[in-house]
Amino acid sequence: MGIDILWFMPIYPIGIPNRKGELGSYYSVSDYMGVNPEFGTIEDFKGVIDKAHELGMHVLLDWVPNHTSWDNPLTTEHPEWYVKDSTGKFTPPIGTDWTDVIQLDWSQKGLQDYMIDAFKFWVNLGADGFRVDHPHNTPKEFWERARTELDKIKPVLMLAEYEGEIGFTEKAFDMDYAWVMHHLMNSIAQGKDSASAMLKYFQKEWAVYPNNAYRLMFLTNHDENSWAGTIDSLMGDSQRAFATLIFTAQGMPLIYSGQEACLDKKLKFFVRDAIEWDTCNLTGFYSNLIKLKKNNPALWNGDFGGKMIRIKTNKDKKIFAFYREKDENRVVVLLNLSKKPVSFKPVLKDIEGEYTEYFTTQKTGLSKSLNLTLDPWGYKVYLK
Numbered sequence: 001m002g003i004d005i006l007w008f009m010p011i012y013p014i015g016i017p018n019r020k021g022e023l024g025s026y027y028s029v030s031d032y033m034g035v036n037p038e039f040g041t042i043e044d045f046k047g048v049i050d051k052a053h054e055l056g057m058h059v060l061l062d063w064v065p066n067h068t069s070w071d072n073p074l075t076t077e078h079p080e081w082y083v084k085d086s087t088g089k090f091t092p093p094i095g096t097d098w099t100d101v102i103q104l105d106w107s108q109k110g111l112q113d114y115m116i117d118a119f120k121f122w123v124n125l126g127a128d129g130f131r132v133d134h135p136h137n138t139p140k141e142f143w144e145r146a147r148t149e150l151d152k153i154k155p156v157l158m159l160a161e162y163e164g165e166i167g168f169t170e171k172a173f174d175m176d177y178a179w180v181m182h183h184l185m186n187s188i189a190q191g192k193d194s195a196s197a198m199l200k201y202f203q204k205e206w207a208v209y210p211n212n213a214y215r216l217m218f219l220t221n222h223d224e225n226s227w228a229g230t231i232d233s234l235m236g237d238s239q240r241a242f243a244t245l246i247f248t249a250q251g252m253p254l255i256y257s258g259q260e261a262c263l264d265k266k267l268k269f270f271v272r273d274a275i276e277w278d279t280c281n282l283t284g285f286y287s288n289l290i291k292l293k294k295n296n297p298a299l300w301n302g303d304f305g306g307k308m309i310r311i312k313t314n315k316d317k318k319i320f321a322f323y324r325e326k327d328e329n330r331v332v333v334l335l336n337l338s339k340k341p342v343s344f345k346p347v348l349k350d351i352e353g354e355y356t357e358y359f360t361t362q363k364t365g366l367s368k369s370l371n372l373t374l375d376p377w378g379y380k381v382y383l384k
Helices: 042-054 109-125 140-151 179-189 195-208 222-228 231-248 283-295
Strands: 005-008 058-063 067-069 101-103 129-132 157-160 175-177 214-218 252-254 308-310 319-326 329-336 342-344 353-357 363-366 372-374 379-383
Touching: 042 058, 042 109, 058 157, 109 140, 140 157, 179 195, 179 214, 179 231, 195 308, 195 319, 214 231, 222 231, 231 252, 231 283, 231 329, 231 379, 329 372, 372 379
Parallel strands: 005 058, 058 129, 129 157, 157 175, 175 214, 214 252
Antiparallel strands: 067 101, 308 319, 319 329, 329 379, 342 372, 353 363, 353 379
8 A cells, every 4th residue: 555654553461460351451561572472472573573674664663651561570570660559559540440550650760771671672673663652741851862772773763642742752752643633623524613623723733833743643543443433433424535634734644454444343442353354445545645645745744845835715614725845846735624515716826837636637727717616525636
């Protein structure tokens, strides 16, 4: 399909005491430098990394810094690295129902040294970076130090499951989560918000985030699919329009397991729940979006691509429009973010000319006098 970064959900051994469900949560880590024997061995995983590299892909490992399983060896080797309750006992993270894990104490320098050693272990094995789970209560300074240490081995990609503090992406992380945008897309799909809200969202993004900050854009992920619902149930017929948006806007698009295979069920979290892997009517669509993003420099990430520039229309409550330009490449994106057909007039000042519509390959002239109609949840991507 052209995907070039593989994010592996936690591959580590899962704790046994207090585990949830039949197999437990993969976020209950009993060994930060081990592999779940149900998947194979360290050597097997090294083979997976090597094969991914051979195919031109990079591998991110999911990292769980906040808590461990109750039977992680650190509980006996370094009990001082854990938060204790009023009776001096280990405690699950406060305010959660995560009874299968216990909270680490990130004020402990020894814990921080250990985590960096564990990171180095995987990078030396071949991993290309980490997606860090819930880093909210860990010190930003630790991640800056970790990043410096890892980059001495090789350049790595660091993704924080976090949104809110710009400082996390200043030195430590390359990318964080665009959670607000995800929820806004669902809200628009359900008729609770409009394209006007999407414009306000991006105006704030452009004002707050520097151009070189990568934002992870997603229609779904493991938490959303398992707990909130499927893309179909939350977005209905708007999926293709919003997928087109996250592949053409400034940011890094995510395809979650099965999304490209029309996954239509909530995957259970604590038992084996297989995805039926086959092509479907979305497989080619997502392949085309990947090709579009990779082949057109205007859509590249950060400073490598072009900034989003708003295109005004006479129907801004329903139409979200913008263009991006880099060198000799320009991409014009027009999206109907409503469930009814919309006729509208875009203000195309300074970007008139002959274009090719990406999905139909039809040659089209975009002029000041242009009037367009987009189907419900319709989308057009024009290339010049």
